[in-house]
């Protein structure tokens with residue numbers, strides 16, 4: 255009996271905190287769904303009630319949500335391909351391993367990225383006319399310069415932030431379960447993701463005028479691509495702050511673990527629990543180890559064989575690559591190439 259209660263407890267505890275990025279699992283079957291019936295909102299087990307409500311009331315947004323989940327996965331793996339922890343476990347969504355559950359630095363990054371991604375895809379869907387509930391962003395408050403005028407259709411960041419935060423923050427706001435500290439951590443990191451997205455807004459222009467002279471320009475505000483947002487978040491991940499949950503006045507807050515007089519800054523990612531070094535395989539800790547990972551012998555960064563292989567050394571393989579080469583153009587109209595073989599060395603961690 256006690257065991258059953260324990261499992262029920264675990265299940266419920268997960269709804270609030272570890273299930274908070276459950277929606278990343280929408281990549282599994284989300285694309286094949288038409289999202290035109292409110293029944294579709296029940297397809298993903300683990301959407302918290304508030305998210306299901308949002309889904310039912312805003313079915314048209316769900317394609318953007320699915321898109322954001324896909325982009326989050328791809329971008330996380332791209333951004334961390336040169337690191338020991340390479341974001342491979344995100345593929346398990348909606349079932350996560352401890353590296354993304356236990357209030358780690360890695361989960362801080364993924365929450366922030368997912369939060370930025372969802373607001374971005376919605377802001378862009380507005381601008382491209384895919385959504386009936388929103389359109390282009392409002393014209394910027396800055397005055398246009400002498401060489402350009404505002405025009406075109408800017409990304410609707412305001413709507414993206416509003417709907418995106420309603421969706422990603424819902425699990426932390428609605429659930430009675432899950433630890434308060436983890437909820438505060440997730441909410442904070444979600445907000446950091448949106449902050450970095452806001453800062454990525456840039457002016458984009460199109461030239462007009464006689465034969466591309468660019469004498470007249472039309473400009474609008476658009477968001478940068480997600481990999482650039484992710485690079486900024488990666489810097490914040492590397493400098494993330496370990497926090498603890500402390501009573502301050504009438505409420506509990508997250509404070510810096512070592513300097514507990516310093517309040518947490520709005521610009522920093524925060525985490526509650528230290529991660530393993532991800533060198534050795536230990537599934538209980540969510541560490542897959544770096545054995546068999548490719549490393550770079552000449553790099554001095556995190557993908558160097560020394561750092562990637564944690565000092566264990568590496569094996570060298572040679573691989574033969576066949577390429578098209580010495581191509582010649584014959585008039586008119588074909589190209590003939592030779593096949594060239596090239597051997598490259600690959601370094602793989604022991």
Ligand SMILES: *[C@@H]1O[C@H](CO)[C@@H](O)[C@H](O)[C@H]1NC(C)=O
Pocket residue numbers: 288290291
């Ligand atoms: C939803 O879309 C599918 C496929 O496009 C269609 O077969 C179905 O009739 C639609 N349902 C409603 C309620 O419009």
Ligand SMILES: *[C@@H]1O[C@H](CO)[C@@H](O)[C@H](O)[C@H]1NC(C)=O
Pocket residue numbers: 335340342542543544545547
């Ligand atoms: C990421 O790391 C895991 C575990 O070490 C490995 O199995 C996987 O191939 C890696 N993925 C990439 C793209 O390097």
Ligand SMILES: *[C@@H]1O[C@H](CO)[C@@H](O)[C@H](O)[C@H]1NC(C)=O
Pocket residue numbers: 550551552553554
């Ligand atoms: C290895 O690192 C060097 C230096 O950073 C870089 O120029 C090179 O392209 C890298 N090689 C591979 C195969 O990634």
